[in-house]
Amino acid sequence: MATFFEEDLAPHGYAKHLILKSHIEAWLAIFTQSNYNHLVYIDGFAGAGRYGDGPGKPGSPLVFLSSWKKHRLYKNFPETLVILIEKDDENREKLTAAVEEYQQEERLKIKIFGGDFTSLLEKELDERQLHRQPILAFLDPFGYTQIPMTIIRRLMSYGKTDILINFMTHGLRRGIGISVRNAGLKEKINALFGDTDDRVQKAFLELKHENSRDVTRRLKFLTGSYESALKKKGGANYTIYFAMKGPKNDLIYHLFFATRHLKGQIVMKNSMYRARCSNDEELSFSDRDYFRFEHTNLAVKARKEIWLEAAAKKLKEKYAGQRVSVEEVEHYIWAETIFPFRKSIVTRAEPHRIVNKDGTPCKRKGSAPAGSMITFRSI
Ligand SMILES: C[S@@+](CC[C@H](N)C(=O)[O-])C[C@H]1O[C@@H](n2cnc3c(N)ncnc32)[C@H](O)[C@@H]1O
Structure with a gap:
């Protein structure tokens, strides 16, 4: 550059x-x-x-x-x-x-x-x-x-x-x-x-x-x-x-x-x-x-942490107390916020529970596979 x-x-x-x-x-x-x-x-x-x-x-x-x-x-x-x-x-x-x-x-x-x-x-x-x-x-x-x-x-x-x-x-x-x-x-x-x-x-x-x-x-x-x-x-x-x-x-x-x-x-x-x-x-x-x-890598890294947290905050507010599919969450982030979607945003939002499509709990803690349903905590 x-x-x-x-x-x-x-x-x-x-x-x-x-x-x-x-x-x-x-x-x-x-x-x-x-x-x-x-x-x-x-x-x-x-x-x-x-x-x-x-x-x-x-x-x-x-x-x-x-x-x-x-x-x-x-x-x-x-x-x-x-x-x-x-x-x-x-x-x-x-x-x-x-x-x-x-x-x-x-x-x-x-x-x-x-x-x-x-x-x-x-x-x-x-x-x-x-x-x-x-x-x-x-x-x-x-x-x-x-x-x-x-x-x-x-x-x-x-x-x-x-x-x-x-x-x-x-x-x-x-x-x-x-x-x-x-x-x-x-x-x-x-x-x-x-x-x-x-x-x-x-x-x-x-x-x-x-x-x-x-x-x-x-x-x-x-x-x-x-x-x-x-x-x-x-x-x-x-x-x-x-x-x-x-x-x-x-x-x-x-x-x-x-x-x-x-x-x-x-x-x-x-x-x-x-x-x-x-x-x-x-x-x-x-x-x-x-x-x-621009040339201080540290600042760039820190900003990544900041935006992931900011995106997670948006999710917490938007879906407080609600149960929604991972696909809806992804669409919301892409379509209505300034952030790109990354799976780690869901984890950072600290949802109450994530279950698979068939209702069984997700085995890997914090992961939200396709079709899974996420229950967000009330605020
Ligand atoms: C900002 S410059 C374009 C720069 C170019 N897009 C780039 O990124 O390299 C705007 C250009 O639009 C031309 N221009 C101004 N009014 C125009 C019009 N009504 N229709 C077409 N071109 C126009 C100008 O002559 C100028 O070259």
Whole structure:
């Protein structure tokens, strides 16, 4: 990791690509092994392909293409359509040169489009039959006005869709203040949340009025509102988000993930866990913490203890006094908490009893085999 930072990207930029790369690798493996005939990768705000002049560091389209080319299952991949959209002419020219070596790959169909993400993608989706094809979309704009919820909903409607979105929380926070006097911006913020009634903006300004110093509460309100919009308006079944912070531990943006299938959520959560380097109340990466802690193994180990305990506490509270299957517990941890599921979480929750499917006590103390029922203590 360290050598990478010496050049063009800040640590959090690398963390973003690390999360993307890790998800791409698992996504390619899952859908290749499930025998799909086509895969689709969409990079909606593709950039120049590389950072800096000359060879530079790979941008997101190259993260996808090089992961594809170097993958252990490369020989088995089905045809993969890669849609790259970039509005800026100069960036697009560089992008075209950066991906050139991959154009020779027979099973890769790389299409580069110039113009606005939403209108171009809508047009492409009208023309192509993408139903039932696994789609992975990476949407990484500079601002918060370019991804209306309607396009998320359309992508989600295809079924096996995973979307990773750069949600510019910090910019949006400021933008809502400006939108009071700017009808066009107000409309775009409505579109971001799939609304027409300024609901999020009004509630945000009320929170600000109540306590102008409590920025954390307002930011939580924005992430909560977007998460709920992705589910209610965007059609996602599972969501998770990851905070990116700068050198002063100041929030820059959130990476939001939305998917229709639990496997996608599991894969992304594992990817985010690998990249996180901050506390355990949220999934986050901060440049400040990276430079402070990343190289002290002790701190990493201690954090593992902390998050396992925090996950166990969640279980104790959620299921106090109840008897539930190990499968329900596992689903709850994956779908509704920030933690990945590990069997040791169940043991740490110190349940009253674990019995096998047939009602007999589990022989191995603390283990919860498939089908077993767990009785949690009351609190
Ligand atoms: C944050 S950069 C993308 C970085 C790239 N995803 C990466 O990780 O290497 C955002 C890019 O979106 C482009 N862009 C801005 N508005 C756009 C729009 N409406 N449609 C498509 N591209 C746009 C910008 O020119 C810029 O290159």
